[in-house]
Amino acid sequence: MFIQQLYTNCLSEAAYYIESNGEAAILDPLRDIEPYLSLSKKRNTTIKYIFETHFHADFVSGHIDLAKVTGAPIIYGPGAKPSYHVHNAKDGERFILGKISIEAIHTPGHTLESTCYLLRDENDKTHAIFTGDTLFVGDVGRPDLSSGNLGREELADILYNTIQQKILPLADDIIVYPAHGPGSSCGKSLGPNTFSTIGQEKQNNYALQPQDRNTFIKAVTDGLTDAPKYFSVNAHINQKGYSDLQDLKKQGLQALDINSFKKWVAEDAIILDTRHATIFTQGFVPGSISIGLEGRFAEWAGNILSFDKNIILVTEPGKEEESLIRLARVGFEKIQGYLQGGFETYRNAGEKIDMIIDIEADELAMDIPHDPQLLVVDVRREAEFNNGHIKNAMNLPLHLMIDPALLANFEDQQNLYIHCAGGYRSVTAASLLKLQGINNIRNVLGGWDKIKLEDNIKQVKEAVMLN
Numbered sequence: 001m002f003i004q005q006l007y008t009n010c011l012s013e014a015a016y017y018i019e020s021n022g023e024a025a026i027l028d029p030l031r032d033i034e035p036y037l038s039l040s041k042k043r044n045t046t047i048k049y050i051f052e053t054h055f056h057a058d059f060v061s062g063h064i065d066l067a068k069v070t071g072a073p074i075i076y077g078p079g080a081k082p083s084y085h086v087h088n089a090k091d092g093e094r095f096i097l098g099k100i101s102i103e104a105i106h107t108p109g110h111t112l113e114s115t116c117y118l119l120r121d122e123n124d125k126t127h128a129i130f131t132g133d134t135l136f137v138g139d140v141g142r143p144d145l146s147s148g149n150l151g152r153e154e155l156a157d158i159l160y161n162t163i164q165q166k167i168l169p170l171a172d173d174i175i176v177y178p179a180h181g182p183g184s185s186c187g188k189s190l191g192p193n194t195f196s197t198i199g200q201e202k203q204n205n206y207a208l209q210p211q212d213r214n215t216f217i218k219a220v221t222d223g224l225t226d227a228p229k230y231f232s233v234n235a236h237i238n239q240k241g242y243s244d245l246q247d248l249k250k251q252g253l254q255a256l257d258i259n260s261f262k263k264w265v266a267e268d269a270i271i272l273d274t275r276h277a278t279i280f281t282q283g284f285v286p287g288s289i290s291i292g293l294e295g296r297f298a299e300w301a302g303n304i305l306s307f308d309k310n311i312i313l314v315t316e317p318g319k320e321e322e323s324l325i326r327l328a329r330v331g332f333e334k335i336q337g338y339l340q341g342g343f344e345t346y347r348n349a350g351e352k353i354d355m356i357i358d359i360e361a362d363e364l365a366m367d368i369p370h371d372p373q374l375l376v377v378d379v380r381r382e383a384e385f386n387n388g389h390i391k392n393a394m395n396l397p398l399h400l401m402i403d404p405a406l407l408a409n410f411e412d413q414q415n416l417y418i419h420c421a422g423g424y425r426s427v428t429a430a431s432l433l434k435l436q437g438i439n440n441i442r443n444v445l446g447g448w449d450k451i452k453l454e455d456n457i458k459q460v461k462e463a464v465m466l467n
Contacts, residue, residue: 001100001121002043003128005177006035007194010296011059011329012184014194016130016177018119020098025049026072027117027130028179029062031245032325036066047072049095051102053132053179054114055080055238057145057231058186059298060331065245077115078106083240089115100127107134107166109159110141110186112150116166118174128175129198134159135167136178138191140207142224145186145231152224156217163207163216172199183296185228188220228399230302230330237331245328252313252324252335258349261312261339269310269336272301274323275343276316277427281356281443285314285339285346288354290431293319293326295424302330303399304428313338314346356430359442361450364417375414379429380421380448388452398425407436419444419451 002019008030016027017039024045026036040047047070050063054077063074064084074086075095089095089104103118110133117130133141140163143155150158174197180186181194191204202208207220256264265271271288273280274297280290291300293315305311311334315323320338327335339345347353367374368390376393378385385395398420400406410416416433420426423446430443444451 001098001127003119003177004039005194006039007181010326011298012181012190013059014177014179014181018097018100018102019043019045020100020122022046023048023098025051025095025097025102026066027051028053028056028132029066031060031062031065031242031329033062033066033069033245036062037069046070048097049102050074051117051130052076052080052086053116053130053134054111055082055235056133056179057227057235057238058180058184059329060234060237060242062245064241068244075104077104077113079108080113082238105129105166107131107162109143109155109162110134111145111155112158114141114162118170126171126174128177129170130177130179132179133186134162135176135201135205136180136184136187136190137176137193137196137201138205139187139189140205140220141186142188142227143220144224145227145235152221153217156220157213159220160213160216167198168202168208170198172197172202174198176201185231185299188223228299228303229402230307233307234302234331242331243333245325248328248333248335249321249324252337253320254337255340256312256337257340258345258351260337261346264310264312264336267310269312270305271314272305272311272323272327273314273343273431274316274319275314277424278358278445279316280427280431281358283347283353283355284343284431286352286354287435288314288431289435290427292424292427293322298326298330300398300425300428301327301332304402304432305332307331307334309334311335314343315339317342354434356427356434356441356443358445359417360445361453364419364442364444364451367417371415373413373415375410375416377416377418377429378420378448379418379425384421384448388448390451396429398429401429401432404436407433407438410438412440415440415442417442417444419447421447422449423447 004017006015018025091106095102099122101120105116107116119128121127144152176196273288277292376390378393379398418426
């Protein structure tokens with residue numbers, strides 16, 4: 001028996017390769033299926049099953065393309081009704097894989113079709129459970145996604161039954177392999193690890209502690225923020241199906257010369273620049289949105305960009321395919337090509353370019369007392385802001401900046417100093433402000449991580465509030 005977790009950091013997503021005696025199963029694959037095919041080829045196995053724990057909301061699964069290539073059936077739990085052919089496992093149904101077996105355990109609550117898969121080893125002993133978004137390390141799946149007309153309290157009520165009847169009776173030594181790790185928006189407060197055991201979760205997970213139904217419902221629903229806007233889009237795609245990734249590559253990896261690129265710009269295509277944030281600020285195509293590959297790229301693209309508009313790419317040369325694949329993972333299919341040669345081609349052609357001024361944190365500290373028109377715009381999330389921020393700063397979280405009405409309140413004479421936690425989100429925010437014609441902008445390098453250093457706090461004296 002062999003199990004490998006294939007973890008994708010920028011989405012906090014875990015897919016799994018499970019193998020026994022020359023047969024393999026893939027569980028919750030991402031849209032780009034090559035890693036699973038390569039691993040199967042390397043280990044000389046046949047992919048026999050493709051298991052899906054539920055209709056994912058935070059990424060587009062690769063199950064359809066993988067089934068086309070391998071001929072393996074797609075297996076969902078009870079109640080899943082996609083627009084393509086699948087095998088709906090019955091609660092308790094077992095699937096033989098080499099010398100081991102995998103049992104479907106219907107675990108509704110995160111979504112109605114959510115199903116975990118319990119693995120028994122060669123001796124029929126329970127070894128591991130693949131929990132999808134039902135159970136995480138330190139948390140459970142949020143009960144407010146993709147379940148028709150049911151409210152979060154109703155789903156939490158169903159999840160309570162699942163925990164009591166399906167999860168808590170499991171043996172303590174069973175390994176827990178969830179679909180997500182820290183940073184995922186599919187739960188409230190996922191722990192730092194990407195696997196655990198049932199015993200550890202019984203001891204440490206707030207949702208698995210002895211508690212009555214009402215206490216549980218309150219615990220799992222309190223503090224839930226709005227789901228990212230792309231979640232509903234991705235859940236719908238996973239139910240209805242999607243274009244073949246190879247077809248997307250043929251379309252989206254077209255090299256555009258300057259004239260072709262400018263034609264798409266004239267047709268109001270989104271100009272997405274995926275270069276590193278610190279490179280973007282030094283020069284970019286006017287009207288570009290910066291979302292660098294070095295951060296949680298796909299997640300921020302899903303939160304900020306429109307799925308209905310065409311996209312053209314400006315990338316570091318050699319990063320065109322990676323940019324497309326990571327966009328496709330969250331459902332973007334209207335990518336129309338990339339600027340051949342990248343930004344340097346645009347600059348060398350003598351086209352007008354734009355820039356964003358970068359400043360160090362100590363420069364901000366020196367400017368605060370002397371510039372009455374200075375406004376600090378903190379684009380971190382509210383919880384981050386509440387843990388410490390510059391006095392009188394405006395908190396405008398990045399995910400809210402897609403609303404032009406919120407950006408229309410800035411006055412022309414204001415000098416905006418933008419920062420986030422470390423410098424990634426602030427550049428995206430600055431590019432969105434530029435897109436709205438706001439140009440009096442300074443990007444604070446290093447963000448709050450640098451601002452809160454003792455020397456900088458001393459320089460601004462009462463200008464910084466730490467909670």
